[in-house]
Amino acid sequence: MFVVMARTASEAEILGVKSQILAEGMTPFDHQGSERVVIAVVGEVGPRKAVLQSRLAGLPGVEEVTPISRPFKLTSREFHPEDTVIRILDAVVGDGSLTVMAGPCSVESRDQLFEAADAVAAAGATILRGGAFKPRTSPYSFQGLGVEALRYLADARERTGLPVITEVMEPNQVDIVAEYADILQIGTRNMQNYSLLTAVGRVARPIMLKRGYGATVEEWLMAAEYVVSSGNPNVILCERGIRTFETYTRNTMDLAAVPLLHHLTHLPVIVDPSHATGKRWLVKPLAIGGIAVGADGVMVEVHPRPEEALSDAEQQLTPEQFRELMASLVPVHEHVRSLHRDPVVSAAALGIGGSGGLSKH
Numbered sequence: 370m371f372v373v374m375a376r377t378a379s380e381a382e383i384l385g386v387k388s389q390i391l392a393e394g395m396t397p398f399d400h401q402g403s404e405r406v407v408i409a410v411v412g413e414v415g416p417r418k419a420v421l422q423s424r425l426a427g428l429p430g431v432e433e434v435t436p437i438s439r440p441f442k443l444t445s446r447e448f449h450p451e452d453t454v455i456r457i458l459d460a461v462v463g464d465g466s467l468t469v470m471a472g473p474c475s476v477e478s479r480d481q482l483f484e485a486a487d488a489v490a491a492a493g494a495t496i497l498r499g500g501a502f503k504p505r506t507s508p509y510s511f512q513g514l515g516v517e518a519l520r521y522l523a524d525a526r527e528r529t530g531l532p533v534i535t536e537v538m539e540p541n542q543v544d545i546v547a548e549y550a551d552i553l554q555i556g557t558r559n560m561q562n563y564s565l566l567t568a569v570g571r572v573a574r575p576i577m578l579k580r581g582y583g584a585t586v587e588e589w590l591m592a593a594e595y596v597v598s599s600g601n602p603n604v605i606l607c608e609r610g611i612r613t614f615e616t617y618t619r620n621t622m623d624l625a626a627v628p629l630l631h632h633l634t635h636l637p638v639i640v641d642p643s644h645a646t647g648k649r650w651l652v653k654p655l656a657i658g659g660i661a662v663g664a665d666g667v668m669v670e671v672h673p674r675p676e677e678a679l680s681d682a683e684q685q686l687t688p689e690q691f692r693e694l695m696a697s698l699v700p701v702h703e704h705v706r707s708l709h710r711d712p713v714v715s716a717a718a719l720g721i722g723g724s725g726g727l728s729k730h
């Protein structure tokens with residue numbers, strides 16, 4: 370449930386409500402909106418719900434106590450009507466600007482990474498990607514350069530000024546990856562690795578949570594809820610395709626998930642047409658599609674010579690193809706930005722109850 374404080378509620382009254390929630394064995398999470406504070410009551414409430422609700426409603430400074438219908442609380446728009454905006458060095462994600470994460474699938478050498486980094490930076494990418502620890506379906510495939518690759522990524526950040534994103538696969542890698550990278554990526558295979566989600570919930574780095582290839586939107590948001598409830602509010606969601614009966618594409622990109630997520634959650638949403646399609650020539654149309662339905666950005670794989678790539682050779686763009694993609698994407702983004710802007714968002718900010726029509730931008 371949410372405790373909606375009155376606009377005039379004092380600090381002491383807010384503290385009083387939070388202490389009461391703690392005394393009931395639950396955890397309070399407060400959000401300062403533009404007009405008032407809302408406190409989410411998180412925990413296993415069980416049959417005490419009605420009693421707890423009326424007890425909290427009777428406290429000074431409380432305007433109303435509303436039940437939340439959804440299992441995800443802190444990631445929901447009901448709790449946090451304004452978009453979450455994440456700043457990483459000079460990059461901003463979720464503010465309506467176009468985020469473009471680009472770079473090789475795997476960091477293969479210092480030279481290969483620098484070549485890719487220079488090319489994507491010159492073409493307008495805002496964040497550099499590169500896999501250091503690679504989750505591979507086959508144990509015989511290239512597994513990534515590990516810590517050596519993390520060092521190259523940090524050098525590439527120095528060189529280009531772009532923040533870097535890379536995947537972390539295990540809780541015991543979280544500290545070392547956070548030492549070198551600016552954004553930590555959780556891959557599709559780990560979306561429901563709860564010890565990993567909890568571990569990245571404790572670091573001061575934004576997290577990009579890729580959708581599990583067999584996960585529903587609700588399971589995905591519950592995974593994000595693990596990270597946020599562990600203390601890290603800066604989560605970016607990435608639609609990277611789900612597994613269906615279709616085999617021409619590597620996965621099926623769920624474009625409807627983008628506006629749906631903007632309706633359900635305040636977290637930014639990115640699309641990854643590289644892993645979603647597995648085919649180089651499908652990356653551009655699907656990237657455009659993702660931006661057209663309101664995604665905050667794209668993640669695409671770019672390799673200086675894709676045919677020589679040690680992983681995902683079929684889907685990586687050449688630097689030239691990436692430049693072409695950028696030339697198409699920027700005007701599409703400019704055009705659709707205004708279409709997705711919804712005045713209901715600001716009007717209903719923390720109004721609770723008027724959130725039915727909330728959508729992004």
Ligand code: PEP
Nearest residue numbers: 500556557558579609644
């Ligand atoms: C990646 O982005 O490097 C990756 C392995 O993606 P996914 O987890 O979506 O397969």
Ligand code: MN
Nearest residue numbers: 474670680681
């Ligand atoms: Mn890849």
